[in-house]
Amino acid sequence: VRCQHYLPLRALQASTVLRRVSDEHKKEPFTSSTQQHFDSPPAGHQPEQEPQGSRSSYTGQGGQESEDYEGEEQLQHRILTAALEFVPEHGWTAEAIAEGAKTLGLSVAAAGMFHSDGSELILHFVSECNAKLSELLENERKLVQLGEAEKKPIDAFLRDAVEARLRMLIPYIEKWPQALSVLLLPRNIPSSLNLLTSMIDDILHYAGDQSTDFNWYTRRAVLTGIYNTTELVMMQDSSPDFEDTWRFLENRVADAMTMSNTATQVQSTGEAVVQGLMGAAVTVSNAETSRAVR
Amino acid sequence: MAVGLCRCCCRALLARPAGALRALRGLAAGPETHFGFQTVTEEERREKIYQVFESVAKKYDVMNDSMTLGIHRVWKDILMHKMNPSPGTLLLDVAGGTGDIAFRFINYVRSVWERQLQRKLKNHQNLSWQEIFESYQKDKFNSLGNSQVVVCDINREMLKVGKQKAQHLGYTEGLSWVLGNAEELPFDDDAFDAYTIAFGIRNVTRIDLALQEAYRVLKPGGRFLCLEFSHVSNPLLSRLYDLYSFQVIPVLGEVIAGDWKSYQYLVESIRRFPPQEELKAMIEDAGFFKVDYENLNFGIVAIHSGFKL
Numbered sequence: 001v002r003c004q005h006y007l008p009l010r011a012l013q014a015s016t017v018l019r020r021v022s023d024e025h026k027k028e029p030f031t032s033s034t035q036q037h038f039d040s041p042p043a044g045h046q047p048e049q050e051p052q053g054s055r056s057s058y059t060g061q062g063g064q065e066s067e068d069y070e071g072e073e074q075l076q077h078r079i080l081t082a083a084l085e086f087v088p089e090h091g092w093t094a095e096a097i098a099e100g101a102k103t104l105g106l107s108v109a110a111a112g113m114f115h116s117d118g119s120e121l122i123l124h125f126v127s128e129c130n131a132k133l134s135e136l137l138e139n140e141r142k143l144v145q146l147g148e149a150e151k152k153p154i155d156a157f158l159r160d161a162v163e164a165r166l167r168m169l170i171p172y173i174e175k176w177p178q179a180l181s182v183l184l185l186p187r188n189i190p191s192s193l194n195l196l197t198s199m200i201d202d203i204l205h206y207a208g209d210q211s212t213d214f215n216w217y218t219r220r221a222v223l224t225g226i227y228n229t230t231e232l233v234m235m236q237d238s239s240p241d242f243e244d245t246w247r248f249l250e251n252r253v254a255d256a257m258t259m260s261n262t263a264t265q266v267q268s269t270g271e272a273v274v275q276g277l278m279g280a281a282v283t284v285s286n287a288e289t290s291r292a293v294r
Numbered sequence: 295m296a297v298g299l300c301r302c303c304c305r306a307l308l309a310r311p312a313g314a315l316r317a318l319r320g321l322a323a324g325p326e327t328h329f330g331f332q333t334v335t336e337e338e339r340r341e342k343i344y345q346v347f348e349s350v351a352k353k354y355d356v357m358n359d360s361m362t363l364g365i366h367r368v369w370k371d372i373l374m375h376k377m378n379p380s381p382g383t384l385l386l387d388v389a390g391g392t393g394d395i396a397f398r399f400i401n402y403v404r405s406v407w408e409r410q411l412q413r414k415l416k417n418h419q420n421l422s423w424q425e426i427f428e429s430y431q432k433d434k435f436n437s438l439g440n441s442q443v444v445v446c447d448i449n450r451e452m453l454k455v456g457k458q459k460a461q462h463l464g465y466t467e468g469l470s471w472v473l474g475n476a477e478e479l480p481f482d483d484d485a486f487d488a489y490t491i492a493f494g495i496r497n498v499t500r501i502d503l504a505l506q507e508a509y510r511v512l513k514p515g516g517r518f519l520c521l522e523f524s525h526v527s528n529p530l531l532s533r534l535y536d537l538y539s540f541q542v543i544p545v546l547g548e549v550i551a552g553d554w555k556s557y558q559y560l561v562e563s564i565r566r567f568p569p570q571e572e573l574k575a576m577i578e579d580a581g582f583f584k585v586d587y588e589n590l591n592f593g594i595v596a597i598h599s600g601f602k603l
Binding site for chain 2: 113
């Protein structure tokens with residue numbers, strides 16, 4: 001009963017910023033409250049749902065409600081995106097978020113929506129980078145399918161993918177160590193680990209990995225190791241255009257390839273040795289039995 | 295049968311004028327509401343509350359310290375940390391009478407601003423002496439980074455005590471004192487970055503009006519923060535809390551401030567105030583988004599926060 005009564009009130013009340021900001025950026029503006037709109041959110045964006053008890057209805061009159069709710073998430077993303085340009089100056093902090101909110105015409109107090117250590121800003125940035133990487137790899141795959149580009153050998157593919165992803169850090173490289181340390185806070189580990197594993201998964205998927213055995217895990221573990229170590233090397237690399245980092249990356253990928261080759265060789269050698277031992281054992285037992293008989 | 299009908303009609307006719315009279319009297323004085331555990335009209339409630347604070351104004355801070363054993367300072371500090379104001383913020387502190395929140399705001403913003411200045415100076419190591427001198431000059435008159443706080447209270451006595459305290463503690467800039475009613479603020483729309491009301495919203499007669507006014511005066515993106523006594527859900531703690539509230543606090547009030555009734559009103563008003571979830575719903579109804587609350591001390595006090603988006 002309460003929901004029925006208050007929903008129209010909230011629907012009519014001007015959430016001015018949400019509507020204003022959305023009108024600027026969305027091609028289809030929020031429609032009037034009479035229409036029921038269940039438009040999907042804009043490209044590729046999954047709003048993280050937080051349970052909101054008193055605004056629980058997304059059905060019935062909730063058409064307008066759900067749009068307002070999505071608008072709130074969108075607004076937060078827009079603030080964080082705007083805040084990124086202030087990161088080189090202020091670092092990954094609530095100050096950068098406050099400056100970002102100012103450019104959108106909001107009060108600096110809007111930075112209070114986020115945690116004061118800038119975690120959300122960093123996580124937002126990482127997920128944006130991952131999305132860009134996916135897009136890049138998808139485009140490459142399309143080109144290969146259309147026959148306009150050559151299919152790269154696996155080590156070159158991995159090397160290019162990791163390099164492309166790490167190059168996205170270059171504008172923020174000075175403050176990135178701070179970001180890494182924040183990502184390692186216990187509170188942030190689940191999200192940051194999630195983002196890392198999904199990125200590695202993406203790269204290997206586009207690399208054409210279709211393994212269904214334990215290799216799935218080893219490959220991802222190896223690539224994660226390569227990515228993390230290269231990132232750390234990049235932090236303290238002062239060579240022009242990070243040449244040293246890319247050379248390091250090349251060596252690590254080559255090591256990984258060698259290791260996998262060696263692994264198969266060891267396996268086949270191992271099998272051969274085992275077979276030899278079995279043969280020797282059979283021969284010896286035959287010899288024993290024949291001697292015993294005699 | 296006709297007689298019975300007639301008697302009913304008579305009774306109805308007699309009852310209506312008396313009821314109408316009562317209704318008329320009620321309309322003149324406003325709808326019924328509560329004052330502590332009593333039932334009064336809205337006008338009466340406003341008057342009574344004004345008198346309560348008029349009489350406790352001089353001993354307000356002392357009583358706060360003795361009732362809460364000084365913990366109210368920690369609560370107010372937590373409120374300020376939660377707000378995390380950056381320099382340049384315009385704060386409206388409603389029902390801020392004796393200025394506790396305002397002074398904390400000024401301290402916080404001053405330290406943040408000084409840290410920012412130091413960082414800026416560290417990055418500009420190659421300035422000439424002239425430039426360094428000029429930068430110090432510029433910031434001498436700007437020690438708060440253009441932050442300001444407006445303290446608004448309905449009670450003249452409380453504001454007087456607040457101004458005296460400010461003078462005594464040496465707070466001169468970035469502070470202004472305004473007499474005003476939370477249900478009808480004397481400010482323009484979209485004026486403030488943040489709005490706080492600490493231990494004041496309980497005394498407002500029409501909470502919904504106060505929330506609507508808060509929404510009106512905040513800028514888009516502005517934040518609403520409310521620090522208030524709330525409901526304790528833990529049953530054991532609730533019993534102890536009730537015992538302390540009803541047995542100890544009025545006695546302290548009589549001994550320290552010479553005013554039993556005001557402090558009886560205080561503890562009763564805490565019990566009559568809506569619990570956390572209900573207040574959260576009221577704040578959402580006023581139009582705020584991302585409304586949330588944080589319990590301090592198991593619900594003895596709660597901080598509600600909302601954004602005007």
